[in-house]
Amino acid sequence: MSYAAHVWTHLRKDLRLEWRSKDSINGMLFFSLLVVSVFAIAFDPTAFPGISRQISGGLMTVAVLFAAMTALSQSWVRETQNGVLDAHRLAPAPLSALFVGKALANFLFVSAVELVLAPVFAVFYNLHPLGEVWKLLLILPLGTWALVGNGTFFAALSLRTRNRETLLPLVLLPISIPALLAMIQATTAVLTGEFEPTAWLKLLLAYDVVFTMASVLLFETILNAD
């Protein structure tokens, strides 16, 4: 089997599990809707359209990030039941394919949540973007991959630690700050139309390439940590 076939097998397995349980998408979706409403109550965006454009990019990124974090460690907990993870370690397949497959699956789940969340934002926050909206189709996938790729890696890293649910955000957030910053700035650029998101897109791309490489290279070390 080629590397791509291994990745596809892992991806298909995760998609099937999610299709049958729908745990993480439902959880993330409802969680992010709650975050959106709480922020709306806090800032009253419909009263101030200018402010709404300024803050929506940041709020959406934060909502997605928090929602993703609730699902990321769960996606690995599944693998620990019945010693599946040890079976993976014994299997004659590259371990990093497991990481890539799971990161892709998580990426698809979070993207699905974003697809629902974006219209909700437009309605609840009374948004009329002033920039070129199609650029969001580049920004959101790149930003989501940055968060989810690193998130999946660090969820695996904190899998066997004490209180992993607390630890994951503590290690993930400091590392992800450049990606968060770039995603928020690029989205704000599109919404306000005040500046070009190009530089931030490049940064996101560079961040994605560097950290995906680092994760793929170091994943085997993480899984064989003990």
Add this chain to the structure above:
Amino acid sequence: MVNDTSKATASRSGWGLLWLALTLAVLAVGFYHAMTAPTEATMGNLYRVFFYHFPHTILSFLFPYLNCGASLLYLFWRGSSRERALKADAFAVASAEVTVLYASVGLATGMLWARAAWGIWWTWDARLTTYLLLWLLYVSYLLLRSFSAAGQTAVVSAVLAIFAAIDIPICYMSIRWWRTQHPAPVFGGGADSGIDPSMYPAVWWNLVGWTMWGAFVLGLRYAIERRRQRQDAADALAYLGEPQEAR
């Protein structure tokens, strides 16, 4: 065997004490120069905190790379030479803790100085933000160390150290872009717009002194960590039954 080890320990602590005495002497000279340097025109005596702020900030950008190097060495030696790997890990902990220590002092003195120079304690400008992120990264490293399961602390923290070291330059660049795109209120160049030659002795003595102090704390922490590792190994062997010769 036991006698040899204790003799080696004794001579090492002798050198350590000598180093400590030398460090304190240099720091005393540094203190003298810092207090006798001419008073600055606009900030008065408050500017003297700069002589402590400068070495701590410079050095807290050096220790992370020692930490990254030690972590890489740990991963490299993990499979082949356990003893060397443990040494690298002890060095990684020590350098991370010294990073957090120096960055904390740098932040604290920086805030004091900002209050004197700009009239506010904090501003989200490029350098301050990057510096705060550096501090956050290494605090999260220490948290990971304390949370992780006993057998895998070294590996997971080494991996995080590599991620953190990659992250620092990206952070630095991205935050510079961020601040140039949304110009913050203008703040003067501060110390980097050049300092008067009469202040050089205070700057250099303190830089050397705090470097020596950092090396001392690092060495001390390294020795403590090595001792803890040996104790853990002895405990583990004791659980296994009769005491055996450690490899």
